[in-house]
Amino acid sequence: MKKTVLTYGTFDMFHIGHLRLLQRVKELGDELIVAVSTDEFNEGKGKKTLIPYNQRAEIVANIKCVDKVIPEENWEQKVEDVKKYNVDIFAMGNDWEGKFDFLKEYCEVVYLPRTKDISTTQLKKSLTSFMSIPKEDIMKAFEVIEVLKKDFE
Numbered sequence: 001m002k003k004t005v006l007t008y009g010t011f012d013m014f015h016i017g018h019l020r021l022l023q024r025v026k027e028l029g030d031e032l033i034v035a036v037s038t039d040e041f042n043e044g045k046g047k048k049t050l051i052p053y054n055q056r057a058e059i060v061a062n063i064k065c066v067d068k069v070i071p072e073e074n075w076e077q078k079v080e081d082v083k084k085y086n087v088d089i090f091a092m093g094n095d096w097e098g099k100f101d102f103l104k105e106y107c108e109v110v111y112l113p114r115t116k117d118i119s120t121t122q123l124k125k126s127l128t129s130f131m132s133i134p135k136e137d138i139m140k141a142f143e144v145i146e147v148l149k150k151d152f153e
Helices: 016-026 039-044 053-061 078-083 101-105 122-133 135-151
Strands: 004-007 030-039 069-074 088-092 110-114
Touching: 004 016, 004 078, 016 030, 030 053, 030 078, 039 135, 053 069, 078 101, 101 110
Parallel strands: 004 030, 004 088, 030 069, 088 110
Antiparallel strands: none
């Protein structure tokens, strides 16, 4: 019998951690449905995305292990989605451990480990840190690299 798996996420700045999590979620069943958070929903959560919803949804939809993408528009839709799509397994990263146990009434709930040492939050912090380096310092660094490069020629 076919098993349908459902997961949710923002998937901003798509990275290897996202891909590996989706691959592990797909291994739990036959069909993987991914709900991608809309820009409006993220704003309501106080989250600012760098990549607009339509592009994030298109990226996720084109991943080999993903069978269907739906919009996540509010917190309350999860029970509705589980019923509407006849979901057998609801899966999330273990940073959400226990938060969706109320769905156990409707389907199996699984929390999977996140990919170690990678997260969108971490990437955004690194980017912010990099962007705060004065332009002059970056130019000086490139000058040093050019000098070093000549030493190897």
